[in-house]
Amino acid sequence: MAAVKNYMIPVYAALIKREKRDIESLPEEYIVPVAEYLAAEVEGA
Numbered sequence: 001m002a003a004v005k006n007y008m009i010p011v012y013a014a015l016i017k018r019e020k021r022d023i024e025s026l027p028e029e030y031i032v033p034v035a036e037y038l039a040a041e042v043e044g045a
Contacts, residue, residue, distance in 0.1 A: 005028050011036050 012034045015021040023031055 002027065002029055004033055009033050009037050013041070 007022055008030065012021065012026055012030055016034065016038065024037060026034060
């Protein structure tokens with residue numbers, strides 16, 4: 001299992017928001033961190 005690189009989380013989140021990637025197409029280890037990142041943005045945290 002590859003280590004999650006924190007700098008990639010906002011990059012993947014931006015791609016998802018711009019509909020360039022689907023969350024299911026991300027590497028498995030990034031799915032949950034990116035989903036949490038996007039949820040935090042929506043909640044305004």
